[in-house]
Amino acid sequence: MLRAGDRAPSLRELSRQQRVSVTTALQSYMWLENRGYLEARARSGFFVRQPFASEIPEPQFEVSSARERSLGVDDIMQDVFSAANDPAAIGFGAGCASPDLFPSRRLNLNLRRIIHRDPLHSSRYDFPPGSEQLRRQIARRASDIEPGVSLRDVVITDGALEAVSLGLRAVARPGDAIAVESPTYFGILANIASMGMKIIEIPTHPQEGMDLNELERAIRKHRIKACVTMPNCHNPLGYVLPDKHKRALADLTGRANVAVIEDDVYGDLASDGTRPRTVKSFDKKGLVILCSSFSKTLPPGFRVGWIIAGRFRAEVERLKFVTTVASNSLGQRVVADFLESGGYDRHLKRLRTAIALQVENVRQAIARYFPAGTRISRPAGGHLLWVELPPKTDSLKLYQAALAEHITILPGPVFCCGNRYRNYIRINCGHKWSEVYERALLKLGRLASEARA
Numbered sequence: 294m295l296r297a298g299d300r301a302p303s304l305r306e307l308s309r310q311q312r313v314s315v316t317t318a319l320q321s322y323m324w325l326e327n328r329g330y331l332e333a334r335a336r337s338g339f340f341v342r343q344p345f346a347s348e349i350p351e352p353q354f355e356v357s358s359a360r361e362r363s364l365g366v367d368d369i370m371q372d373v374f375s376a377a378n379d380p381a382a383i384g385f386g387a388g389c390a391s392p393d394l395f396p397s398r399r400l401n402l403n404l405r406r407i408i409h410r411d412p413l414h415s416s417r418y419d420f421p422p423g424s425e426q427l428r429r430q431i432a433r434r435a436s437d438i439e440p441g442v443s444l445r446d447v448v449i450t451d452g453a454l455e456a457v458s459l460g461l462r463a464v465a466r467p468g469d470a471i472a473v474e475s476p477t478y479f480g481i482l483a484n485i486a487s488m489g490m491k492i493i494e495i496p497t498h499p500q501e502g503m504d505l506n507e508l509e510r511a512i513r514k515h516r517i518k519a520c521v522t523m524p525n526c527h528n529p530l531g532y533v534l535p536d537k538h539k540r541a542l543a544d545l546t547g548r549a550n551v552a553v554i555e556d557d558v559y560g561d562l563a564s565d566g567t568r569p570r571t572v573k574s575f576d577k578k579g580l581v582i583l584c585s586s587f588s589k590t591l592p593p594g595f596r597v598g599w600i601i602a603g604r605f606r607a608e609v610e611r612l613k614f615v616t617t618v619a620s621n622s623l624g625q626r627v628v629a630d631f632l633e634s635g636g637y638d639r640h641l642k643r644l645r646t647a648i649a650l651q652v653e654n655v656r657q658a659i660a661r662y663f664p665a666g667t668r669i670s671r672p673a674g675g676h677l678l679w680v681e682l683p684p685k686t687d688s689l690k691l692y693q694a695a696l697a698e699h700i701t702i703l704p705g706p707v708f709c710c711g712n713r714y715r716n717y718i719r720i721n722c723g724h725k726w727s728e729v730y731e732r733a734l735l736k737l738g739r740l741a742s743e744a745r746a
């Protein structure tokens with residue numbers, strides 16, 4: 294059986310095997326290529342891309358209403374951090390790409406060059422808004438999506454989560470209500486909770502995003518101050534929100550004067566190769582605050598992120614200074630040099646292809662090894678899978694059993710407040726596919742059949 298990444302038989306082999314002409318064989322391959330099952334590679338032939346993708350059922354949308362809840366995931370987060378630092382662990386938990394997918398050789402060359410040419414590189418603070426060279430590059434890329442963005446609009450942060458946190462503090466105070474997608478990235482939930490703000494979870498459809506009727510009701514009922522959203526390659530659902538939904542969200546929040554904190558950290562990883570638009574690009578009132586970083590496309594340890602805060606820019610700059618004074622200068626220089634050299638887009642292309650392949654291999658393995666009734670998301674980008682296990686499965690038990698086998702996953706309840714998504718897990722597919730991961734998924738599948746509520 295051919296798997297994602299395997300080379301398909303050559304046209305001659307196929308025509309011999311199937312007793313058809315080479316032209317018919319080519320037409321068949323083109324038909325499969327047009328439907329996304331095969332990929333033609335120059336001078337190498339045809340390769341399997343996404344076989345049987347449509348046959349694997351996707352998670353379902355649970356209809357519910359918006360609600361306020363408190364958070365209780367601290368213990369699990371501690372486990373996840375220690376497992377992420379355990380070299381023996383097979384990590385499907387933390388949302389990171391494999392180190393060998395990053396252009397480390399190029400970045401290290403840049404680093405050496407900077408140190409050589411400018412031995413005093415970090416001798417001064419890069420006070421907010423941060424390195425001009427880096428802001429120019431970020432503004433140039435942002436203006437491809439939203440014309441008119443200039444380097445004055447960009448403030449450098451220590452990663453995307455700091456950007457989200459600064460955005461929230463610029464628009465809301467302790468006790469204010471913040472709307473979030475449900476499920477959503479646990480870092481966002483913990484961040485809101487840590488600032489004493491109230492979390493209002495809005496039911497979120499696996500392809501169409503936040504239920505806007507519920508959001509509108511919640512805005513009225515809870516007097517929502519801001520809404521945190523992740524329209525591109527959502528963590529954990531994986532969707533890219535269609536443009537009409539992005540526009541509708543910008544319109545609704547604009548009418549209600551509600552600020553939007555848009556987390557676009559996975560935006561460069563949409564697997565169809567196009568750069569999806571942001572909600573900010575539909576913002577007419579300067580109420581959308583765009584937050585992102587290079588943590589998902591370049592080594593995350595550089596901690597280079599940014600925020601484009603619209604009318605809240607001055608307040609964000611002030612908060613950045615009073616919180617951390619400035620961001621690390623050397624990391625900003627290395628990333629800025631890499632962007633200036635033009636290598637980033639070539640790198641993105643390779644990264645997206647590699648990740649899409651890894652995601653598909655993991656989907657296939659889950660479909661093979663997990664209990665009947667398992668549903669798997671089909672992400673439009675990024676390296677995260679949202680897996681719905683049969684209803685009686687307890688993902689917290691599964692998480693503990695997997696941890697005992699040095700396998701990390703994230704159980705569904707960490708993506709919400711309270712105790713929902715109990716039969717869901719999130720699987721990170723950032724790692725290069727190998728037999729080790731296949732064996733780990735086989736084991737995980739067996740443990741999933743035993744992890745009964």
Ligand SMILES: Cc1ncc(COP(=O)(O)O)c(C=O)c1O
Nearest residue numbers: 388452453454478528558586588
């Ligand atoms: C949706 C989302 N936002 C923010 C972050 C944190 O990004 P950074 O490391 O740049 O702070 C992550 C990391 O997993 C994430 O998934």
